[in-house]
Amino acid sequence: MNMIPNAAKAFIPADYKSAVKPVWCPGCGDHSVLISFQRALAELALPPEQVAIISGIGCSSRIPAYTNCYGFHGVHARPDLTVLVASGDGDGFSIGGNHFLHACRRNIDLTYVVMDNRIYGMTKGQPSPTTEPDWDTAIAPGGTGLSPFHPLVIALASGANFIARGFSGDIGGCAKLIVDAVRTPGFSFVQILSPCVTFRDDQQKSWKNLVHAAIVPETDDPSRAARRLMTDDGFNTGVLYRGHRKPYQPIPLAHSAPSHLESEFAI
Numbered sequence: 533m534n535m536i537p538n539a540a541k542a543f544i545p546a547d548y549k550s551a552v553k554p555v556w557c558p559g560c561g562d563h564s565v566l567i568s569f570q571r572a573l574a575e576l577a578l579p580p581e582q583v584a585i586i587s588g589i590g591c592s593s594r595i596p597a598y599t600n601c602y603g604f605h606g607v608h609a610r611p612d613l614t615v616l617v618a619s620g621d622g623d624g625f626s627i628g629g630n631h632f633l634h635a636c637r638r639n640i641d642l643t644y645v646v647m648d649n650r651i652y653g654m655t656k657g658q659p660s661p662t663t664e665p666d667w668d669t670a671i672a673p674g675g676t677g678l679s680p681f682h683p684l685v686i687a688l689a690s691g692a693n694f695i696a697r698g699f700s701g702d703i704g705g706c707a708k709l710i711v712d713a714v715r716t717p718g719f720s721f722v723q724i725l726s727p728c729v730t731f732r733d734d735q736q737k738s739w740k741n742l743v744h745a746a747i748v749p750e751t752d753d754p755s756r757a758a759r760r761l762m763t764d765d766g767f768n769t770g771v772l773y774r775g776h777r778k779p780y781q782p783i784p785l786a787h788s789a790p791s792h793l794e795s796e797f798a799i
């Protein structure tokens with residue numbers, strides 16, 4: 533399930549903090565995303581023990597340790613809890629890209645937050661799937677020349693039910709998007725532009741001037757959403773698409789009995 537209402541107790545963001553101090557570089561956008569998570573959970577009034585934060589690998593994926601919710605920091609990684617999954621553009625779209633596609637396709641009821649800095653930060657700055665083709669570095673002289681992966685378009689085409697974009701510098705805005713994502717049934721995808729101040733500061737410090745609230749209201753029409761996302765400048769923020777797909781439900785056990793399977797294959 534995506535959310536367990538708990539109107540009885542009020543929470544504050546500090547209720548979700550762990551004793552572990554973040555090791556992210558000072559100024560990294562991920563610090564702000566962590567605060568957005570804590571604000572969103574307080575707004576949702578979810579007890580920490582009813583939330584699971586799951587992550588893959590990379591700088592962004594250290595996030596479960598910094599909260600006191602249940603957490604799973606795995607390598608390219610569901611319980612009856614409200615599930616938030618955190619990752620970055622490297623593990624989310626490349627190493628774990630296949631899982632991203634099929635989680636969208638199944639419309640699994642969880643909130644997937646990707647801190648996108650268009651680079652592999654933890655492994656010292658290699659181009660990621662969202663890196664610009666002409667980003668010239670010692671590791672990729674002249675740039676990769678590869679078209680960047682467009683995660684929002686791919687999410688829409690693959691069946692995600694909620695698609696939004698935020699900017700880590702807007703903590704309140706990101707918290708609001710996460711609240712909205714958790715409250716929307718099915719697979720909710722939130723891309724958060726989160727600058728890497730260590731490896732891409734020259735190019736990404738301008739993001740704070742480029743991001744802007746989307747002027748077109750959110751749509752539930754996939755065709756309109758597709759046109760909009762295909763012409764997107766990459767800096768529109770807000771909820772961009774919210775559909776009506778039912779979340780994936782596993783087939784009840786009784787229907788999974790061998791006799792049921794045999795009838796499925798009967799000619």
Ligand code: SF4
Nearest residue numbers: 557560591653728729
């Ligand atoms: Fe953040 Fe980049 Fe430092 Fe990783 S390397 S913690 S992404 S600033």
Ligand code: MG
Nearest residue numbers: 620621649651
């Ligand atoms: Mg990254």
